[in-house]
Amino acid sequence: MSSADSVEVVDSSGLRYDTISFLSDFGTADEFVGVVHSVIRSIAPNVGVVDVSHGIPKFDTRAGGLALARAANYLCPGVVVAVVDPGVGTDRRPVALEVGDGMSILVGPDNGLLAPAVGMVGGATRAVEIRNPDFLLPAAGGSTFDGRDVFAPAAAHLCLGVPMTDLGPEIDPASLMPGVLPISRFEPGADGDELVCEVLWVDHFGNCQLNVDPLEILTLGSEVIVSINDDDRVGLRAEAFDEIPTGRVGLVVDSSGLISLAVSRGSAAVELELGEGIEIRIRALPDGDRPRGAVTPVQFGTRPDTQLGEL
Amino acid sequence: MSSADSVEVVDSSGLRYDTISFLSDFGTADEFVGVVHSVIRSIAPNVGVVDVSHGIPKFDTRAGGLALARAANYLCPGVVVAVVDPGVGTDRRPVALEVGDGMSILVGPDNGLLAPAVGMVGGATRAVEIRNPDFLLPAAGGSTFDGRDVFAPAAAHLCLGVPMTDLGPEIDPASLMPGVLPISRFEPGADGDELVCEVLWVDHFGNCQLNVDPLEILTLGSEVIVSINDDDRVGLRAEAFDEIPTGRVGLVVDSSGLISLAVSRGSAAVELELGEGIEIRIRALPDGDRPRGAVTPVQFGTRPDTQLGEL
Amino acid sequence: MSSADSVEVVDSSGLRYDTISFLSDFGTADEFVGVVHSVIRSIAPNVGVVDVSHGIPKFDTRAGGLALARAANYLCPGVVVAVVDPGVGTDRRPVALEVGDGMSILVGPDNGLLAPAVGMVGGATRAVEIRNPDFLLPAAGGSTFDGRDVFAPAAAHLCLGVPMTDLGPEIDPASLMPGVLPISRFEPGADGDELVCEVLWVDHFGNCQLNVDPLEILTLGSEVIVSINDDDRVGLRAEAFDEIPTGRVGLVVDSSGLISLAVSRGSAAVELELGEGIEIRIRALPDGDRPRGAVTPVQFGTRPDTQLGEL
Numbered sequence: 001m002s003s004a005d006s007v008e009v010v011d012s013s014g015l016r017y018d019t020i021s022f023l024s025d026f027g028t029a030d031e032f033v034g035v036v037h038s039v040i041r042s043i044a045p046n047v048g049v050v051d052v053s054h055g056i057p058k059f060d061t062r063a064g065g066l067a068l069a070r071a072a073n074y075l076c077p078g079v080v081v082a083v084v085d086p087g088v089g090t091d092r093r094p095v096a097l098e099v100g101d102g103m104s105i106l107v108g109p110d111n112g113l114l115a116p117a118v119g120m121v122g123g124a125t126r127a128v129e130i131r132n133p134d135f136l137l138p139a140a141g142g143s144t145f146d147g148r149d150v151f152a153p154a155a156a157h158l159c160l161g162v163p164m165t166d167l168g169p170e171i172d173p174a175s176l177m178p179g180v181l182p183i184s185r186f187e188p189g190a191d192g193d194e195l196v197c198e199v200l201w202v203d204h205f206g207n208c209q210l211n212v213d214p215l216e217i218l219t220l221g222s223e224v225i226v227s228i229n230d231d232d233r234v235g236l237r238a239e240a241f242d243e244i245p246t247g248r249v250g251l252v253v254d255s256s257g258l259i260s261l262a263v264s265r266g267s268a269a270v271e272l273e274l275g276e277g278i279e280i281r282i283r284a285l286p287d288g289d290r291p292r293g294a295v296t297p298v299q300f301g302t303r304p305d306t307q308l309g310e311l
Numbered sequence: 312m313s314s315a316d317s318v319e320v321v322d323s324s325g326l327r328y329d330t331i332s333f334l335s336d337f338g339t340a341d342e343f344v345g346v347v348h349s350v351i352r353s354i355a356p357n358v359g360v361v362d363v364s365h366g367i368p369k370f371d372t373r374a375g376g377l378a379l380a381r382a383a384n385y386l387c388p389g390v391v392v393a394v395v396d397p398g399v400g401t402d403r404r405p406v407a408l409e410v411g412d413g414m415s416i417l418v419g420p421d422n423g424l425l426a427p428a429v430g431m432v433g434g435a436t437r438a439v440e441i442r443n444p445d446f447l448l449p450a451a452g453g454s455t456f457d458g459r460d461v462f463a464p465a466a467a468h469l470c471l472g473v474p475m476t477d478l479g480p481e482i483d484p485a486s487l488m489p490g491v492l493p494i495s496r497f498e499p500g501a502d503g504d505e506l507v508c509e510v511l512w513v514d515h516f517g518n519c520q521l522n523v524d525p526l527e528i529l530t531l532g533s534e535v536i537v538s539i540n541d542d543d544r545v546g547l548r549a550e551a552f553d554e555i556p557t558g559r560v561g562l563v564v565d566s567s568g569l570i571s572l573a574v575s576r577g578s579a580a581v582e583l584e585l586g587e588g589i590e591i592r593i594r595a596l597p598d599g600d601r602p603r604g605a606v607t608p609v610q611f612g613t614r615p616d617t618q619l620g621e622l
Numbered sequence: 623m624s625s626a627d628s629v630e631v632v633d634s635s636g637l638r639y640d641t642i643s644f645l646s647d648f649g650t651a652d653e654f655v656g657v658v659h660s661v662i663r664s665i666a667p668n669v670g671v672v673d674v675s676h677g678i679p680k681f682d683t684r685a686g687g688l689a690l691a692r693a694a695n696y697l698c699p700g701v702v703v704a705v706v707d708p709g710v711g712t713d714r715r716p717v718a719l720e721v722g723d724g725m726s727i728l729v730g731p732d733n734g735l736l737a738p739a740v741g742m743v744g745g746a747t748r749a750v751e752i753r754n755p756d757f758l759l760p761a762a763g764g765s766t767f768d769g770r771d772v773f774a775p776a777a778a779h780l781c782l783g784v785p786m787t788d789l790g791p792e793i794d795p796a797s798l799m800p801g802v803l804p805i806s807r808f809e810p811g812a813d814g815d816e817l818v819c820e821v822l823w824v825d826h827f828g829n830c831q832l833n834v835d836p837l838e839i840l841t842l843g844s845e846v847i848v849s850i851n852d853d854d855r856v857g858l859r860a861e862a863f864d865e866i867p868t869g870r871v872g873l874v875v876d877s878s879g880l881i882s883l884a885v886s887r888g889s890a891a892v893e894l895e896l897g898e899g900i901e902i903r904i905r906a907l908p909d910g911d912r913p914r915g916a917v918t919p920v921q922f923g924t925r926p927d928t929q930l931g932e933l
Contacts, residue, residue: 023653242708257762260766
């Protein structure tokens with residue numbers, strides 16, 4: 001479907017990209033994910049498909065965008081297909097976004113889903129609206145499954161070397177729907193400054209990731225007051241889930257490098273009645289209650305080299 | 312295990328088929344799916360396995376057959392393994408069914424599961440009962456896991472080029488258990504003709520697919536009465552989920568080309584208390600209630616070329 | 623990262639191992655599994671990853687160990703990554719265990735998870751503690767995701783031919799945490815000898831696997847008394863789930879070669895209120911109640927050749 005002279009640099013396998021990373025809210029009960037895999041394989045049989053997750057809560061573009069951003073540094077260079085798409089069939093645009101000067105291309109709906117990951121790797125260097133029917137499947141019925149009919153075939157053709165600009169007209173990256181992420185902030189409270197933050201993500205184990213960098217709470221001490229719905233608990237800094245004493249709330253630097261609330265061998269979300277988006281306030285213990293002796297600062301690892309694009 | 316002269320046409324990789332599409336009711340909590348993958352890989356390491364779905368409701372051959380039929384047009388040519396098999400270990404036959412004159416072979420129990428997909432691609436051109444122990448695994452215990460011991464090794468050997476007829480004796484395709492699918496029909500009702508149909512499938516998002524072709528309700532208008540358990544609601548024809556106004560029931564042409572009941576960013580199954588097999592009646596609005604002006608007919612896409620077999 | 627002279631025997635693809643089998647309690651809602659796949663693919667792109675299961679109950683090393691042992695005979699030779707790791711980040715050791723004189727290597731935490739599978743294939747022939755940062759990823763934050771930062775990169779490098787002893791210091795296999803599996807036993811009871819056993823595993827279908835070899839109950843007859851919490855039921859030996867009469871409890875030789883309690887097209891776990899670890903007592907029917915005529919012994923299949931290691 002593309003002439004040889006328009007094909008971009010390819011590797012020894014004849015592929016421009018050999019990996020498609022795929023994230024969606026399709027769940028695994030139905031055949032949606034399998035059909036997308038089949039469409040990709042029928043167009044580009046030698047491309048490997050890595051399922052990032054298909055358990056994004058239905059229609060939740062914020063949760064999908066955060067999951068993609070958390071994974072982004074670890075994904076193989078190549079094409080990313082992300083589909084959380086409540087507006088499928090409407091005039092929201094299907095887009096392909098180049099990052100890292102071509103190291104990777106993200107494909108999905110222009111509804112903010114791709115924005116956090118794209119932002120993490122330095123923004124889109126080029127963008128197109130996917131429209132060219134030569135590289136799409138004709139819909140069998142209504143336009144309700146663009147994952148199958150638009151995003152999968154577009155991604156597979158990109159792997160084969162079809163130039164991104166063959167998929168449709170270039171659009172201004174600045175016109176893309178932004179992702180809106182909550183920023184934590186310090187506010188004066190009755191007992192001193194409070195860090196106002198919120199739960200970004202509750203994981204499978206019930207750990208509650210906050211939009212808090214460990215540096216933000218370094219000065220508050222190894223024990224802090226964690227206030228949830230005006231209910232105060234003492235939170236303990238810990239370096240491992242299993243170091244949190246039974247019955248206590250731990251603050252752990254998690255695998256994304258952010259602070260997560262956790263309990264030992266249980267679900268912090270269940271025990272603290274927390275969910276995504278719930279506000280949390282963190283403040284220092286009153287002076288009299290502060291533990292004596294040295295505060296152990298958390299050790300920071302360095303982030304591995306980014307795979308997906310260039311920071 | 313097969314002599315060179317009995318091997319059928321192979322591709323450059325030395326494989327007769329390079330893809331196994333795999334559907335089951337095994338769920339993903341246990342190691343069943345992984346063990347089947349391992350068995351295939353140990354016999355035919357270069358074959359790609361595409362998981363169509365393992366979330367078919369337990370023992371539900373109808374639901375499994377419908378899922379396979381919905382996916383069939385998109386599956387790669389090759390071998391399909393489908394296992395929803397409450398009768399495993401009894402005298403129900405394990406079978407391999409050739410479709411499209413050898414373009415694909417479906418492997419599974421002869422219990423109606425394979426029938427809808429086989430029907431969609433024109434019926435089986437040949438069939439065998441899988442019996443030859445040379446191409447099966449010895450059961451480690453009882454005969455309770457034919458996915459592992461019978462269907463996976465049979466499929467892997469088919470990919471390697473073992474002729475289907477080496478797996479066991481040919482059987483008459485007409486002797487295979489049929490799949491029984493409900494047919495929708497028009498019946499006279501108190502307020503004019505009613506289309507009597509039922510819910511074929513509730514998907515992950517709660518959309519309820521009906522056994523209704525859009526052409527059947529084209530003449531009823533852009534708004535119709537949808538009657539569920541004698542409770543009447545006004546249903547609105549819509550081309551995208553997000554075009555359905557909040558609080559309204561939409562009738563959308565879905566990705567299979569059938570009519571689905573849907574609500575915007577919610578579950579029609581939950582809101583309408585619908586499940587698979589429940590009867591629905593659809594009729595035109597009474598004259599006085601019909602919206603004025605032009606009725607917008609749904610746009611039909613064309614079906615892409617069938618992959619699995621020949622229509 | 624490894625010099626040519628230290629690399630072990632490789633196959634024609636240049637790989638020492640071409641398969642990683644991966645089991646965890648990560649669930650499939652989050653991106654954990656996809657990130658591990660991505661890390662492996664970024665290091666060893668030509669290695670195939672088979673997902674054994676990611677539905678192990680959270681933190682349940684016993685359940686994970688049993689699942690791995692059940693699967694072990696069917697896994698492809700290669701590297702096994704198993705991660706059920708409540709002690710991640712503490713001083714529990716990350717280890718690599720060689721079995722079958724190098725046929726396979728199991729990678730995971732030293733917390734008993736690997737023990738049942740290693741025991742099944744004859745024990746570890748060598749063991750190392752994984753410590754060498756050259757073959758690991760730097761943690762992006764805390765040490766809470768060793769699947770990504772330790773086990774996946776270690777496994778990928780083993781596939782590339784990095785000698786196991788390059789990963790860290792050798793340790794004594796006898797120092798590894800054992801897996802403790804319950805042994806069934808006969809005890810004198812009020813109505814004769816009772817086999818005291820327990821539920822090892824409740825599968826997706828609700829079948830309840832017992833730690834009972836069919837030979838142990840062969841002499842008890844084709845019908846037995848199954849006592850659960852002092853509630854007696856008559857259990858019927860059956861060779862297939864569908865041979866169990868409705869309303870009866872069946873004892874079936876399952877796909878692991880052990881006895882499972884089952885009901886026809888339903889969940890024995892739900893109907894009998896059973897869960898993993900619950901004690902069961904099995905005894906012969908009183909003489910007067912014993913069925914007349916021949917008792918049909920269960921047919922035993924032979925186990926296929928072990929793939930993972932050597933028995």
